[in-house]
Amino acid sequence: MSTDFILPDIGEGIVECEIVEWLVKEGDVIQEDQVVVEVMTDKAVVEIPAKFDGVITKLYYNKGDIANVGQPIFAIDTAGNAVSNAASNATKSAAAEPVTEAKAEAAAVAPVAETKAASANDFILPDIGEGTVECEIVEWRVAEGDKVVEDQVVVEVMTDKAVVEIPAKSDGVVSKLYYNKGDIARVGEPLFALSTGEASTTVAQPTAKQPTAVATEVARSAGGEFEAPQPAVAGKVLASPAVRRRAREQDIDLTTVQGSGKKGRILKEDLTAAPAPAKASTAAASSPAVAPTAGGTRTEPMRGVRAVMARLMTESVQTIPHFTYAEEFDLTELRLMHAKLKAQYAEQGVRLTLMPFFIKAMSLALSEFPIMNAQLNEDATEITYFDDHNIGMAVATKVGLMVPNIKAVQKLSLLEVAAEVARLTASAREGKVAPADMKGGTITISNIGVVGGTVTTPIINKPEAAIVALGKVQTLPRFAEDGTVVGRDIMTASWSGDHRIIDGATIANFNKRWQQFLEDPMQMLTVMR
Template sequence: MVEVKLHDIGEGMTEGNILTYFIKKGDWVEEDQPIVELQTEKMVAELTAPTKGIVKEIFITEGTTIPVGTTILTIESERGSEKNESSEMQQKEYDYSVQLATSDDPETQTKHKKIKGPKRIKAAPYTRKIARELEVDIELVEGSGKDGRITVEDVHQFAQDRESAATKSDSTNKQIHWQSLMEKREFHNNEEANIIPFKGRRKQIAKKMTTSVYTIPHVHHMEEIDMTELLHFRKEIKSDLDVSVAAFFIKALTIVLREHPIFNAKLNEEKEEIRLEKAAHIGIATDTEDGLIVPVIKNADKKSILAIQKEMKELMNKARVDKLSPKEMTGSTFTISNVGPMGSIGATPIINYPEVALMAFHKTKKMPVVTDDDEIIIRSMMNVTLTFDHRVTDGGNAINFTNRFKALLENPKLLLVELS
């Protein structure tokens, strides 16, 4: 008998939430076959069968959060001669019928459609919870989100369409059904309230942010940068090279981090030492449907602006569809938060513990600026925030760091010279 346990599939992982089983008790599974989908603190991942055999027991129900090391199910290896019999039984169990509305008569509303094998569903844990509350088979819902992801709105629309069909045949039955659904809802002070589970990625984000805030004395240094020349330069090369300003930000930071390594460091209080990292691994705070994720560009200091642009795009696309591997989300030495495109003009972000600094880039907008000759001109200005660990470094270093970064962006030619 082989026990399938929740193992640590990511740095610092302590627990996971069981989302969906792709198998059921009695099924035959092949080695490395996906058997369960789960939500960790950073991603949606699949566990595969460590051996081929028959699923004997499933101990954890869907929607349950369990700690690392918990036994999820057991698999009993079978002799090769028994495999065919088990496979035939499994195929019979997987062939099932689904109901589809075809007329106003409930008795003629169904038609049978064969579906082979378990279906992979893309939906967040909260969406699945809503589906269970509304007694909606989520496998029948068509997702309108990115890459076919099922949203809460899709589930509600499916339930509404189903209820509308039922109303045409029997309004009384609909009322009874609706009342039974309403009884399952949570209420506070006699007002209806939607409940969002505080677990999975959201819970892990909370833990990490709390650790950062209570461990690190945060200081925020703010500066404004004239982006006019960089935007003009980017416009000139855009016909040949489509490079985002964020790629310039990252490359400029790697230069400044090399000159000010105290901001590319980690503090170990137990050993009473500050570790100055040799390589610059830049984390990119990325907003997703299920919460904040930080994919990492490894060795950004050794990569060109074009290479950074390509890798950044690939990582952010993976992040938005929960396809990042643990390796792609760990090991950062400095994090950036490019919130300007979302409209932010300022913020005091929290450091990505155990790093010692983070820089946020805010909205770039045209503003009147007074020159040294007392002339008023229109320039494209951007606010930046450098958050740093005051245990490790001080305000003077932060100002020097930001001034150097500002100089590189305000004079793109200087940036190019530094790269030569």
């Protein structure tokens, strides 16, 4: 079965390239890391190697054509019987058709399948979210050789928004994992290969230093001799990007390696015979030891949710004029009612926290102040008002801050809101929030009180117009109507608003209405639909 090779991202910002030279033809047998084509970007000429052994079945472009990143560039049949048939056909037709040097070498390095072959299908990483072009491999749930069934989760990947589980599309055996944990995978490229046929048995892997009988016969029947490996040209190292990467990982100087490929090209197997990195000299060993430097550092890349949070927060404060407003809420009555309802619904298996009350009360207030549920466009020329109150909750997770939102709160009961709070909180803490739950928020609630904060200046979750941060609830002394001092449950709500469409009076009046619902929960229950 033929598998398309998707042209990968070959440089930052590069979306297309020109085909400079095909180094193979349709029907040629190739091996892993063999260079298939040279392409030219606006920066350099790049060699594109094969990712596995097989037979070239289709070249989608001609020399001089423009190929697009993310589109198929050639097709390769990775089934073992195709390789075997190609080698057999080459032997039979050698006398009739002259064999080129390239074909002789391809036959020399091609593996010969001895038994039934598997049908291996590449799983192409799909578009897993609007605007997502890459993701990080968080965890492989399987290993090469494992059997999987349809819809079984194969891998967890992390985008800039959430951790997503990728399932298998069919039953089969995992024949190849193209990335390691922590690697960055690109949308549109193969993620893993799944063999859906019978697994193949031992596959011979002859090297170019000892050409197979097929290759030798092909060369001789054409009236020529097999070309022995040649050393690399002085000052120039021929090797594929994968070989160069492996050499870097093993600290091998490629200029010291004898290449066994055509014109001295260095292959993967040549690295195993490469000289080990030189040890520290005796003179250096005998020199006085240098005292270790105190206070080391550790640098790691910004990826996934943390990276997108950094970008969006920077953009928010640079483009939205923030202003802050804070007010104390007396939640004594709400906490008394919550305690009764919490115990009652716990017997029914419902976990009722204070957050559903905050969210539902906010929705009631938004109905009276629609500007708080509006958004300004990028040009600051239009305001869009939303009928649905999609209220977001900022949740600290193992992968960074996530803000899933509850859709259409105005249509939900208090218990329905509680169920959504529980679902989204659990998903967020596992880093597995569905993309749909992250989109379409209209206003956000952040709860710094869970970690002990009281007052803060939150940053607006752009393009929303406002965000509120809830402080911790404290029992503080307050004067009663008769002048006595009593303990009351006090919480501070800290607002940040977009001063382009919300003024101080609006946010103060909106907050006051929200406060009334929370301080007098019976009033909230009365107007609730």
